[in-house]
Amino acid sequence: MTQLFTPKTEIQNRINRFQELMEEKGGDLAIIRHSADLYYFTGTVQDGHLIIPVKGDPCFYVWRSSRRAEEESPLNNIKRIKNFTHLIELVKKDGFAEAQEVWTTFDVIPHSLFSFYSKKLFSNANFSDCTHYIRTVRAIKSPWEIEQIRMACRVIDAAMSEIPALLTPGIDELEFAACIEAILRKNGHQGFLRMRVAQGNALSMSQILTGANGAISSFTLTPAGGPGVSPSFGMGSGHRIIGPGEPVSVDLGGCFNGYLGDETRIFSIGALPDTLERGLDTMIELMERLEAELCPGVVAGVLYQISIDFMKSSPFFENFMGCDEKVQFIGHGLGIEIDEYPFISRDNQMILKPGMVLALEPKLVLPGLGLVGVEDTFVVTEDGFERLTETQRKVTSQGIGKGHAVYEAHQ
Structure with a gap:
């Protein structure tokens, strides 16, 4: 089967809608880690941390595989990270570290990772849960x-x-x-x-x-x-x-x-x-x-x-x-x-x-x-x-078919 990729226009429209919500609700940026959310906003599930600012382009910091992320995602800013220390350095260099209102997904993020985000990566920020907003956009x-x-x-x-x-x-x-x-x-x-x-x-x-x-x-x-x-x-x-x-x-x-x-x-x-x-x-x-x-x-x-x-x-x-x-x-x-x-x-x-x-x-x-x-x-x-599902709903209840289920096929 031919490998399928999410079109760039799809990814951009999703990010735009999310940024509109962020601006409306007062978020400076969101940092996303959950694999389903990463796939939705990047087109890949490679292991990384996605930062979406309220304005401007997002940046995807990828642990592995950065090569596959670049092949599969239409995002412009994909950067390989070696470890958490390297992530801190790049986030500072890219101008995200001084954000005051940071969003992340409290429903799925581990406590240890949240502790890193709040104490090391964005130590001066107030954190809010953006799970509902992401799920609203995805709906x-x-x-x-x-x-x-x-x-x-x-x-x-x-x-x-x-x-x-x-x-x-x-x-x-x-x-x-x-x-x-x-x-x-x-x-x-x-x-x-x-x-x-x-x-x-x-x-x-x-x-x-x-x-x-x-x-x-x-x-x-x-x-x-x-x-x-x-x-x-x-x-x-x-x-x-x-x-x-x-x-x-x-x-x-x-x-x-x-x-x-x-x-x-x-x-x-x-x-x-x-x-x-x-x-x-x-x-x-x-x-x-x-x-x-x-x-x-x-x-x-x-x-x-x-x-x-x-x-x-x-x-x-x-x-x-x-x-x-x-x-x-x-x-x-x-x-x-x-x-x-x-x-x-x-x-x-x-x-x-x-x-x-x-x-x-x-x-x-x-x-x-x-x-x-x-x-x-x-x-x-x-x-x-x-x-969207078309199989006939009703099972026919007439006798026993030899070696077969009794079933009325979709017409």
Whole structure:
């Protein structure tokens, strides 16, 4: 696959929007270290410290690899640093050291690095958290970014189309997940999903949960997490053998050029029990209800409340978005990370705007039975929305296909 680079105009527009916020809110400069933010503002994830002043060009001080940073990033000022002492020298030489109001990302920066910034690099400055401002800028996607996400969704749909041939009686979750992930990787997936709040800031590209495993909660802020292969990373697929008549939840995070899409579908070997079939139908009906309200100008928390009101008239309300450990959201933003703005969550007053990309994921957790639900990726447009994931939502529940999942393909 041809290596892809972020266009210079993209990087410049992002920096300009961030500098406008910095000027409005009174920041002198921001220093950025988090890999997803570095990729957004530089076009590379090479190891360094990015300084964006309120006016003028940014400077990227790179530990390694400065050569790759120069090849991959369109920024004009990229300088190699040997160590922290060298960084201090260059920051002084470039006229940044006397900044009074310095921004950085308190949510992801280690205390030891913050201590260096505040005591050694900008010892006379007041520090403020700019996490919200960066995430606000990143929430509005350009046409170029939307095209990357569209391609990520195509990667998912391509994998979903091959699942009927992969889901065979006797296969276990982990082997099944590996088969799906091999397809994703062959189609150019980077192999992990960036998630800002995740331990280690990354998750697996698939979450395959079957039968009762679908109702196992984990450390992740998700309706269900699964057991994983051991307590060392207790989430995702385990070694459970997949049997007939049970839900096989396939939650895939697609990726193209660093940008993510998200989709969940329920498969089965043979027909699902009536309770699970009705539960899945309810989630699809709720998704259609949310689509009817999805447009620019709607408040994110209103979509969440619509979901709660809808589910209160359903027999599945107690199982909605978790059972004993519920999550208080129905969707999330997508971009370079899988948990970007806007969060479709309780009391969130953020207003949806054209260019925002989000995943809606109504799901039910039924102890002893599993997880059913759907998830799709959408982009908010000037007059409504566009659905970017295209796989048919409904699993056909007719008989058992020999060696195949029962599945109704996208038409």
